[in-house]
Amino acid sequence: MVKIGGSLSDRFPSLVPLLSGCGRDVLLVPGGGRFADAVRAAELDDDASHWMAVAAMEQMGWSLVSLGVPPVSYLRLPQGTEVFLPYCALREADALPHSWDVTSDTVAAWVAHSLGCDLLLLKSVDGLYAASRLLTRIDAPVPCSEVDAGFIPYVLRHGIRTTLINGRIEERVRAALAGIPVTGTVIHPHI
Secondary structure (H helix, E strand, O other): OOEEHHHHHHHHHHHHHHHHHOOOOOOEOOHHHHHHHHHHHHOHHHHHHHHHHHHHHHHHHHHHHOOOOOOOOOOOOOEEEEEEEOOOHHHHHOOOOOOOOHHHHHHHHHHHHHHOOOEEEEOOOEEEEEEEEEEOEEEOOOOOOOOOOHHHHHHHHHHEEEEEEEEEHHHHHHHHHHOOOOOOEEOOOOO
């Protein structure tokens, strides 16, 4: 499973063929990007912000659909490359806290956990950092600004093997999809 950050929307046209051509079934979970930024700027209550941010993910997902990626709106293992439109599934399950501590990163972790998949996060950073140092592997919570506050605890608690890499560097994405270690951060739960 691949979470594709909304900050990478300018790279979607080159990332979609790469992801579709990797020879694996890939479920894409979109970030909210500029749509989620607009929700943050509105400064609404937690419930309204939560559902609007999930809707922002869905809007970004339609950007991927416009590039030829088939949409799916319920949880199931992908058949080829598909994009998960999360709003209806999350409204039904309502499994995550309504807070800015939980954003599309944790939503992607929830999807990975629900489907029993590993998670690859594509972002506009090389990985997670602490004190300006790239963390190549973590197995305990660390404070960082690259993911939401709920993400690392959720991944560790649910035993989701996760890798975070820079989605702007296509060679890294290609290698990661092939199972080749690349510059980034691996979150390796002890479960």
